[in-house]
Amino acid sequence: MDFSDVLRRRRMERSYTDEPVSDEAILRILEGLRRAPSAGFSQGHRVVVVTDPKLRQEAADIAEARYVELGFPRWIASAPVHLYVCTREDSYHERYNAAGDIREGYSEIPWPVPFWWFDCGALFMLLQLAALNEGLATGMVSSVYTDELQALADVVNLPDDVSLAGIITVGHLDDTVKTPVPPGAATRRPNEELVEWRR
Structure with missing residues (x-):
């Protein structure tokens, strides 16, 4: 598939x-994990693959209510694969402290950008594009509520030192279901509003 086609198809699907998705396709998608950037090669990424229908339903029971309230049909449990995209912040502190990269006045390097979360976003995009390259559709489940995010993490028993950023849903698109557009949904701004040049 041409990369421009992959980019055009990159969207959040909810049907x-x-x-089923083959294990071979999942393994090819997960190759993106090895190519994902991580600050200082800290390698704090963690991914949990869930295909168990009971666990997928548990995640849906936690996170789906707000989607239904917006007019979306139930969809989370219908995705045959859930990829829990996680980070281990301590990997970054361990890496930079071991490297001796500590600035004067700091007990550790300053972190004006928490790169463990920044790198999670990069990993998410790589996994999503890899799934699209397999001819699969993807969506995203997360939460702005700490207790709900923790409940989703508890579904897969994440260790205490691993934090969940979100879940990528993966499956074959059901294009017979038209995803409703919620009232007040934002439209895409033109690049001219988002990009500045310094020549």
């Missing part, structure tokens, strides 16, 4: 068929 899946019941066709």
Whole structure:
């Protein structure tokens, strides 16, 4: 698939068929993990792959209510694969402290950008594009509520030192279901509003 086609198809989908996703396709998607950037090669990324229907339903039970309230049909459990995109912040502190990269006046390097979260975003995009390259559709589940995010993490028993950024839903697109557009949904701004040049 041409990369421009992959970019055009990159969107959050909320309808899946019941066709399973092969383990081989999942493993190819997960190759993106090895190519994901991490500050100082800290390698704090963690991914949990969930195909168990019971665990997928547990995640849906926690996170789906707000989507239904917006007019979306139930969809989270219908995705045959959930990829829990996580980070281990301590990996970054361990890496930079071991490297001796400590600035004067700091017990550790300053972190004006928490790169463990920044790198999670990069990993998310790589995994999503890899899934699209496999001909699969993806969506995203997360929460702005700490207790809900923790409940989602508890579904897969994440260790205490690993934090969940969100869940990528993966499956075959059911294009017979038209995803409703919620009232007040934002439209895409033109690049001219988002990009500045310094020549």
